[in-house]
Amino acid sequence: MKTLLIGEYREGKLLESTYELLGFAGQLGAETAMLLVGSESQLPAYGGTLYLADASTCGEYNPDLHKKLILDAVQKENPDYIVFQHSSYGWDLAPRVASALKAAQISEVIALADGGFEVGCCNGKMRRHVKSTTSKTVLTIQAGAFPALQPGGSPSLQKLTAGGSDTLEFIGYEPAEKKDVDLAKAEIIVSAGRGVGKKDNIPVIQALATALGGELGASRPVVDAEWVSHSHQVGTTGQTVSPKLYVACGISGAIQHLAGMKKSDFILAINKDKDAPIGEIADVLVVADVMQFVPALTAKVAK
């Protein structure tokens, strides 16, 4: 079984998420080759075959050209799986490649399952198992679902150049609107999850954040319910954070949330369910009602 892994490069740098593709291939027990539109000065620590195209001529992002490069590498490698990160790069390119190959696409894979793949559904509340029926399959993998694996070594380079006409031009990146809070810089984050119950309870969580000298974070349902603004959201569609202390209040530990905060130095979780998945990564899990425990903790901290 063989995989062609599509690495990512942005603003002159190889993205660390590229190593999660290797973690995925490792779990699959598959041979690997990699493709990167990047630069020779930013090669992954990977001893396999790397198809390298120059981002200065092909653009850091250009779905038209990058698709052609990938199809070229697919022809040379004949992989069973073409694997992207489920990122803005991957989710735009993957269907173009799948369509060109007439291959099935399975998006947002979070685990392997019975010779197939596990993907989330119902807004992450359930999981389903999917198998492809085509000879080649295009996959996108969820950020944080597979461990980053850095095998070391230097790649054996196969340089690619994009030929043919080009209908798109990469102009540049536009920074997102400034946020009212920059969680990426916070050393302490206290996050509210759906378990806090209602908007009126958010000040209780904010009070603990303030007492600890930290910032308020939130899970997605709290943001979707408009209890706090999106700039507080932690996770794959929010911010990725790595504070010294992360306090998760009434947060179950869905993979999309964990992807954004699992690199925190110390994780304290407060949950009334002793089996909540957040307990698997928390350093301390307090099994309690968040609305009873948090005010008591805030009072202690304030003292």
Ligand SMILES: Cc1cc2nc3c(=O)[nH]c(=O)nc-3n(C[C@H](O)[C@H](O)[C@H](O)COP(=O)(O)OP(=O)(O)OC[C@H]3O[C@@H](n4cnc5c(N)ncnc54)[C@H](O)[C@@H]3O)c2cc1C
């Ligand atoms: C494409 C996609 C992207 C996503 N991106 C993100 C993202 O960026 N960030 C994110 O957070 N989610 C994201 N999600 C949603 C994610 O799948 C989960 O649905 C979400 O993280 C769950 O939030 P939660 O833990 O607050 O709520 P729930 O999963 O409902 O968990 C609530 C928890 O609170 C506990 N609880 C209930 N009452 C109390 C109480 N009184 N005291 C203590 N504990 C209590 C429960 O036991 C439970 O564990 C995404 C989903 C998809 C499909």
